[in-house]
Amino acid sequence: MPEMIPRSVTPGYQARALFRPRSLVLVADPAQPEAAILAANIAAGGFQGTAYAIGPEVPGLVPAADIAGLPQPPDLAVLCLPPAALEPAMAALARRGCFAAIVPGPAPGLAAVSARTGVRALGQGSFGLCIPAIGLNASLSHIAPSPGRLALVTQSAALARAVLDWAAAEKLGFSHVIGIGGNATLGFAASLDWLARDAGTGAVLLDLRRVRNRRQFVSAARATARTRPVLAIRAGSRVADPSGLADSVMNAALRRAGVLRVSGLEDLLSAAETLARVRLRPVATPAGGALPQTRIGVVTNGIGLGHLAADAVIAAGGQLAELRPESLTAFSLLLPPGWGPGNPMSLGPAAGPRLAEAAAMLAGLPEVDVVLALHAPAPGEAPPGAADVAAEAMIAAARAGAGRAAPILVGWTGQATAGRQRRAMAEAGLAVFATPEAAVRGALHLAADRRNRAAAAELPSREVLEFAADRGAVRQVFAAARAAGRLELTEEAALAVLAAYGIPTVPGRRAAGPAEAADAAAMLGFPVALKILSPDVVHKSDIAAVVLGLASPRAVREAAAAMLARVRAARPEARIEGLLVQRQAARALELRLRLGEDAMFGPWIGFGQGGTAADLAADEAYDLPPLNLALAGQLIGRSRTARLMAGYRDHRPANRGAVAEALVRLSQLAVDFPEIAALTINPLFADADGVLAVDAALALRPAGEHSELSIPPYPAELARPFRTRAGEVLTIRPIRPEDAAAHAEAFHRLDPEDVRRRFFSPLKEMSPALVARLTQIDYDREMAFIATRQAADGTDQTVGVARLIRDPGAAAAEFAVVVEQAMKGQGVGRHLMERLFEWGRSVGVQEVAGHVLADNRPMLAFVRGLGFTLKRSAEEEEVMEARLSL
The missing domain is CATH 3.40.50.261 (Succinyl-CoA synthetase domains)
Incomplete structure (x- = not known):
């Protein structure tokens, strides 16, 4: 369209x-x-x-x-x-x-x-x-x-x-x-x-x-x-x-x-x-997998330059291409006598135009994604024009493969004799650098850009973590804290908030003093952990306000009395609200999950190593809420702790899925309660069986203050049921990234004529990039409502979609709608459009417009029935413009 x-x-x-x-x-x-x-x-x-x-x-x-x-x-x-x-x-x-x-x-x-x-x-x-x-x-x-x-x-x-x-x-x-x-x-x-x-x-x-x-x-x-x-x-x-x-x-x-x-x-x-000059060849991302690493091939007229480049690639975490035996054989005619091919590959100082020929051959190999062609001034090129011939050959090689072969990045070293050739190659549109290291940086930038943009458009699996959080319980906890005149919650209250969102927490009981603590321990079962309850003591271990491994009522009473005395002596100004007795959890990998606020980008989520040495370890990866399971998995993978979670020596792997779920639940808490200023779970124990929040701290914002997310969350509140004329109940809801597979399947069920009318061309397949564009939308600037039914395997099946797109702040928006053949005549399309109009009015849209092929009689009748006016496009004779004032 x-x-x-x-x-x-x-x-x-x-x-x-x-x-x-x-x-x-x-x-x-x-x-x-x-x-x-x-x-x-x-x-x-x-x-x-x-x-x-x-x-x-x-x-x-x-x-x-x-x-x-x-x-x-x-x-x-x-x-x-x-x-x-x-x-x-x-x-x-x-x-x-x-x-x-x-x-x-x-x-x-x-x-x-x-x-x-x-x-x-x-x-x-x-x-x-x-x-x-x-x-x-x-x-x-x-x-x-x-x-x-x-x-x-x-x-x-x-x-x-x-x-x-x-x-x-x-x-x-x-x-x-x-x-x-x-x-x-x-x-x-x-x-x-x-x-x-x-x-x-x-x-x-x-x-x-x-x-x-x-x-x-x-x-x-x-x-x-x-x-x-x-x-x-x-x-x-x-x-x-x-x-x-x-x-x-x-x-x-x-x-x-x-x-x-x-x-x-x-x-x-x-x-x-x-x-600005080159692009990597497109590659297919494996379903549910990461984008393959960019493979770099290096060819040079001096092995020293090649080794510098190879070192720089490896040091930066890049990957040198592994050339197949048949590929290596093809280079034998270009190499000096007695020299063997490899990566990096040196043709010797007398290479001349053969350097460009070898670069072009490397660029054509399927196992190479980008080529570094490195040139050092050589004695044989001293006569005027000899080096120019080599540069001209490199220009021809890069142009010949543009868009089809791997891109060629040139490292043309030197200045007194090489500067002129670099300028000529730059004028010809080549990406040319003065050092091998700079050329490597260019290759790695290409790889990083492709990786970043692919990750931003990655198609997640169908899996959606749906859970019923007890928001009422959280509101009560927050109200009680504010009524008591404090913004910092006790550990007990913070753990209650986590439990309301389904994050497993260690069982515990509040106690007023040593005797009550001993009774609580007996009810929970030994061994237990004992902690001070005070909004003024954030790092309890600093003043020995945590005691572990208490195995009897007497041990609990003695530890409680001693702890109260220590805290009063160390922090006489601290408000002591009692003691927290918790069943002691079995030791496991300690993680830390954090929610904080950045002045420029708002709420953030941190994940990394937990325990008392978490700050010293400096292992924390960051992302922004909202998170889904795919994003939570990527966040975990960016931390060094991810390697520990995989298991090592006698340590079993931790349940990575359970950790990802905890991150998604924490993200939803941030979405639902923008009055939260900061939240830390440390430690979150993780083992093969799951996760357990052992300690938590939560602070609220002053009354009336709220955070604003950088990324609009999924508007789940807009989901509603709809009964078709045949009596089937569908769900009408905003589209989400996890609908990618269902969206692609729905496309294949469309009648080819409906596809032509919707996309203005006989589209046979939707590319992953198009699927990502249609399912990963910005809910502030566009909306797509889908009609879904539950398939036999329990997954959502998309049977219709209506979309409204506007420029930011614009009062007009463009619509598109399509319903699969089996659901036509059931009122689905009209209901989807009415939901779009309702959303459009709520965000200030005053006019809805769209393009309809002039031969699409059913759609023309449909929009007339909705009140649209029609006129033929001044730019395209076969297109009608439909407009409706809201």
Whole structure:
């Protein structure tokens, strides 16, 4: 189905006005330091529209006296004004119908000014906006970027200039350079939403400092990363948080979005060099399995370079390709006498053009995913032109296999004699580097990008962990704590919350003093553990407030009396609420599960080694809620503790499935109760039989405060039953990632004519990427309701789906609906559409539209019956446009 961009039904900011302006105005105070640079860049850029200037007199810009006197409302305004003059100018622009602006200078309170005037802006402190394809250079750049397929979205003007200077030397061009500056009103989300739909953008670079709206950012980043590489760098992250926790949470957020995080400017440039020029061949991901590792083949004219590259691959956790015997035999004619083929493979210093021939042969092998071709200056190439011939052969080899063979990355070392050849290869579009290590980084970036984007779109199994949490019990526990005037729960209360969500907890009883503790122990059974109950004692082991292995009532009484005395002496200010007696669990692998809050990305979940040395072990992997079983399994796998869980020596494997379930239950608790500030389960014992929470701490937020997730949770509350005209009861609910297999099966049950009418082509198979796109949706910006029945094997079977997609914040949305042949005439399609309308109204959709083939008479009758108006598309004669006002 051709994409339809929803129309806005109200005047105001339009993305097209900012990112594809047909006219602009520079409103500048010549005394402002940025004014002259902006004026010169706009005038010299060759802008294809009309450019006006108010303030400075600049050749090439049409002068105007003021905003009110402009001959036409401009699409875009560049406001280079002192802060006090900004609001009057923005108000004047709004009166003329201009709602997009760039603010390069200081602008305190820009968000509030934007809200009052309706004009949305890049800034404050925006580097500006470059769109080379239309000749727009409204930026503070010292160099005009060339047209190309790289997009840069940056908060730093210095970083923008550095990247542009590097790109000019590397012969890389840009589709967009977007300076969002302080990210006050128009920032990452708005930029990414545009770039996600821009056919001229091949890769996106992000300079992240501050994300203003976490949910919009993750949503837009994920939409962009579905179709092109997105790289991110964050300067100052360790300065802001030396612990590295915020950095780890950002990595988790970017991973969920399919964005590749790089560590510094050198890494960013290396990744851009690679991802802007080459792509890995697509590979099939095994059902339920991980993406296979990228296999690297190395060929060189000097074995020293080859060994450096091989070392770098292995040290970084990469994989050298294992060449088959028949593949090795094919290289024998290219090798010097007495030299044997291998990986790395050296052709000797006299290789010349044979290096390119060998690289092309490696690229054609099925066991090689990417080729590193490494060249060192050689005596035989000293005559003028000899090295140029070798470089030209490499260019031809890389071009010949583009899109079919494995990509060739070139490491062309040296400077005095090699610099010219590197420049020639860069101009020809090759990914070329000055050192073997840099070439390896490029190959690993390719692998990491493919792995990240594949993980973000991985199709999970059908398995869904469905459980009935006792939310009422949790609310009572929280209410009791608040009524007592505290935000920190006792261990007993925290364990009760976990138990309400089905996380197994060790049996325990509260006791007021030593005698009651002895009685409680006798009821629980020996041996027991004894702990202090105090909201002011978080780390009990620090003051010996935990005693294990108590085997008799007398031992419990004596231990309790001694513990109370120790705690009162060590922490006289601590509130002591009694003692907790627990049946002592058998020792097992100790894990720690944590729920916390990040200032930028909100709630996070941590998993790793538990016990008293958990912080010293520094083994914690992070993700964002909500989690399903597949994501929980991936989170476990990213920790070093995963290897211990697999079993070692005389230790049996731990039940990994039970640990994943505990993580999903913890995630659901975070979704259901955003008033939780922090929660730690430590230790969570894990063995072959399952898991057991032994200790827990939980803190609430002050009354009225709630967290906001970066990723919208599954809206389970929208599931409802529906009775068909034949009396069958179906479930109508939002689609979820675990519906992938059922969705693919439903496609195969569709009539071929229904497929043609739905997708506007005779589609025979849905690719895994398309299935992921249709089942892994962002519930903030789109909805897909499915009608399901239970199959004989107990799984859900999808028999119909209706979908509504809108641009973020747009008042119009596009619909699609299809019902399998056996369910037609049962009212399913109409009910699905009515559910879509209900959801659309709840999120502010005012108009629903769609495309219908003109020969699809049943669908035309169906939408007429729902109240849609129909007219023939002005762009496609065989298509009808259907529209309905909500």
